Amino acid sequence: MIKFFRRIRQRLLSDRSFGNYILYAVGEILLVMIGILLALQVNEWNNDRIDGKREQTILKNLQVDFKNNINNLEDVFNSFMGAYEASVTLLEVIKDDDVIDPKEIEKLIDDIINKTKSMDLITGSIDEIFNTGSLHLIRDPVLRREISNWSYYFSDTDDDVVIYKDYLFETFIPSLTDKVILRNMAVPEYFEKDLFKKKITSSRFTVDYNKIIRTVEFENEVYNNALNYMYVINSYKVFGNYLKSTLDLIEASIK
Numbered sequence: 001m002i003k004f005f006r007r008i009r010q011r012l013l014s015d016r017s018f019g020n021y022i023l024y025a026v027g028e029i030l031l032v033m034i035g036i037l038l039a040l041q042v043n044e045w046n047n048d049r050i051d052g053k054r055e056q057t058i059l060k061n062l063q064v065d066f067k068n069n070i071n072n073l074e075d076v077f078n079s080f081m082g083a084y085e086a087s088v089t090l091l092e093v094i095k096d097d098d099v100i101d102p103k104e105i106e107k108l109i110d111d112i113i114n115k116t117k118s119m120d121l122i123t124g125s126i127d128e129i130f131n132t133g134s135l136h137l138i139r140d141p142v143l144r145r146e147i148s149n150w151s152y153y154f155s156d157t158d159d160d161v162v163i164y165k166d167y168l169f170e171t172f173i174p175s176l177t178d179k180v181i182l183r184n185m186a187v188p189e190y191f192e193k194d195l196f197k198k199k200i201t202s203s204r205f206t207v208d209y210n211k212i213i214r215t216v217e218f219e220n221e222v223y224n225n226a227l228n229y230m231y232v233i234n235s236y237k238v239f240g241n242y243l244k245s246t247l248d249l250i251e252a253s254i255k
Contacts, residue, residue, distance in 0.1 A: 055137045062250050112225065147246065
């Protein structure tokens, strides 16, 4: 092909047909430009195809992580709701004049301090997006915005969890040492079965719960702890809604 155009150029020069040569030169330039544009177009198409494959891989990884996180968060949400309901029940027992059943109190305290679960999120796919700067590969602008909001929802939820933990472990549980027989509570269910061969026996001490827990101080401590549960539960609800709506966008973009 190159020899063909070279022969034409040489013939035009030998014929001294300057006007035709100019036309030929312009045509040759146009052909070169068209070739460059086609090459760029093919390269752009190839890059789009590669980016599209990368996007689909990212979306499928996000789908798996978000589904697992939604299931985990629902489990955690239910555990906190149980602790909150036990707190409300305990507040009513404190307010009532009925004779207190020690086993009921110990069961309620156990539900309040031992039954909540931690929010163990899977963040591998999200971390990869932010660490590699791959967010631009997500073509849906709404989904891209929601993914970029991950840190806001996670941090906002974590703030309430930190406040709840600080109060629970630094104030509420220490206040129980002279009010409740903690030894009589059941061993947490999440321990491995048959891990501990020697069991903890019940305490020989007795406590008159009718006098000890029916105080303004203890009622306030239970109430403040319950209020912290309410904040966490609300944050989990908001975070859960974010995960579900974002998952819908992710699945709508998967081909």
